[in-house]
Amino acid sequence: MSHHLFILSPADSPIYSLTHHSTRAAASTVSPLASNLPTWSTSAFAGTLTALSGASSVAQHTPSGPVKMGGGQDRHVIQMIANASLDAIEDVMRKENAMYLRAVDKFNEWTVSAFVTPGNVKFVLLHEAKNDEGIRAFFMEVWEMYVKAQLNPFHGLISSSAFDGRIRASAKKYL
Amino acid sequence: MAYSQPHPRLSLLSNSSQSSVDQFSPTSSSTRFSVPPTPSIHSTLGSVKPPSGPRPNIYDRNLNKTRTSEVSASAFTFLFSEIVQYTQKRVGGINDLERRLNTLGYRIGSRVLELMAWRAESSSKAPKREIRLVPALMVIHTQVWKAVYGKAADAIEKSVENADEYMIIDNDPPIERNISVPRDMGGLSCSSFTAGVVEAVLDGLGFPARVTAHGTPTTQHPCRTTILIKLEKSVLEREEMLK
Numbered sequence: 001m002s003h004h005l006f007i008l009s010p011a012d013s014p015i016y017s018l019t020h021h022s023t024r025a026a027a028s029t030v031s032p033l034a035s036n037l038p039t040w041s042t043s044a045f046a047g048t049l050t051a052l053s054g055a056s057s058v059a060q061h062t063p064s065g066p067v068k069m070g071g072g073q074d075r076h077v078i079q080m081i082a083n084a085s086l087d088a089i090e091d092v093m094r095k096e097n098a099m100y101l102r103a104v105d106k107f108n109e110w111t112v113s114a115f116v117t118p119g120n121v122k123f124v125l126l127h128e129a130k131n132d133e134g135i136r137a138f139f140m141e142v143w144e145m146y147v148k149a150q151l152n153p154f155h156g157l158i159s160s161s162a163f164d165g166r167i168r169a170s171a172k173k174y175l
Numbered sequence: 176m177a178y179s180q181p182h183p184r185l186s187l188l189s190n191s192s193q194s195s196v197d198q199f200s201p202t203s204s205s206t207r208f209s210v211p212p213t214p215s216i217h218s219t220l221g222s223v224k225p226p227s228g229p230r231p232n233i234y235d236r237n238l239n240k241t242r243t244s245e246v247s248a249s250a251f252t253f254l255f256s257e258i259v260q261y262t263q264k265r266v267g268g269i270n271d272l273e274r275r276l277n278t279l280g281y282r283i284g285s286r287v288l289e290l291m292a293w294r295a296e297s298s299s300k301a302p303k304r305e306i307r308l309v310p311a312l313m314v315i316h317t318q319v320w321k322a323v324y325g326k327a328a329d330a331i332e333k334s335v336e337n338a339d340e341y342m343i344i345d346n347d348p349p350i351e352r353n354i355s356v357p358r359d360m361g362g363l364s365c366s367s368f369t370a371g372v373v374e375a376v377l378d379g380l381g382f383p384a385r386v387t388a389h390g391t392p393t394t395q396h397p398c399r400t401t402i403l404i405k406l407e408k409s410v411l412e413r414e415e416m417l418k
Binding site for chain 2: 012047093094095096097098099100115116118119120121134136140143144146147148149150151152162163
């Protein structure tokens with residue numbers, strides 16, 4: 001089970017991203033469409049196509065054994081889902097005053113939760129299982145780390161290994 | 176030739192030091208003057224406060240630690256004076272100067288907002304943002320002013336003529352206490368810096384606006400300054416929708 005975190009600046013450009021593979025088991029939900037999918041999807045857009053078709057993942061059979069590819073797990077699909085959720089986030093944040101927006105958008109197996117700081121920085125998290133309390137606690141720690149990073153005059157694109165380490169530690173703790 | 180001689184400090188390391196240099200080197204000074212050698216900085220500090228290893232990195236520090244700490248007004252005034260002088264050397268006119276001060280304030284405002292909100296909301300279960308205009312302006316008038324200047328602003332007014340204009344008034348802005356604008360620079364208000372802070376806070380909260388500062392002296396308050404907020408049209412439309 002994996003999680004994907006993106007931190008977006010007020011101008012919606014990504015300033016930090018993290019992929020976290022949780023060791024906790026998730027109840028796998030197999031989309032009925034997945035089994036019906038042809039195995040032609042080997043092109044560069046295979047991931048996008050399978051994701052759009054509603055399949056969670058497709059096992060590809062190559063001579064070296066089954067290789068899991070495509071589905072909603074491809075990097076560019078993840079980014080596309082995160083980007084697409086921005087519209088939903090912006091709609092909700094105009095009306096609601098909560099910073100933590102739980103399950104603001106859904107796409108196939110992915111649920112998108114977000115956290116909007118008062119300075120209009122967005123934390124977007126793609127996750128598969130419901131874990132409201134854990135995600136809230138995770139976002140609160142990310143927020144604290146972000147405030148600290150921002151107080152440093154040399155921050156821009158956050159590239160500090162200390163920041164990365166702290167975020168990974170809290171991802172491990174809560175997700 | 177003075178340049179060809181090695182630096183006195185370097186001469187301590189290199190054994191080939193010349194006698195003329197040695198006279199001025201720190202080691203020979205104790206024999207020339209009858210002042211007892213002062214203990215080194217390390218030993219004096221060491222007795223007061225033992226060194227506690229390497230500095231903790233910024234992510235390990237507590238953000239609430241400096242919540243109530245204050246900075247001296249003169250340090251702040253000196254710093255601001257330098258900011259104005261530095262900026263003035265690099266601009267072509269008063270408008271440019273005000274714009275640059277505004278930009279500097281903007282960078283501070285966006286940080287102040289985030290830090291202030293974190294301190295207020297981080298312990299809450301469901302942290303909230305401000306999404307209504309008037310409460311947001313009240314937050315700026317009291318909380319932001321307190322965070323930046325240590326006191327609340329004096330008044331907040333809505334323009335009678337224009338529905339999209341609001342004013343925050345400070346009778347005695349701390350950053351202008353030691354500033355007297357020369358006559359040929361009439362119209363300059365160093366509070367443009369404050370305007371930048373306000374603009375950043377409004378922008379962050381989702382109320383884009385153009386914020387400017389104007390000196391509006393009265394006989395009672397010669398430094399009285401008005402921060403004029405001109406909101407963008409989208410803000411008023413959104414307010415209308417939320418009603």
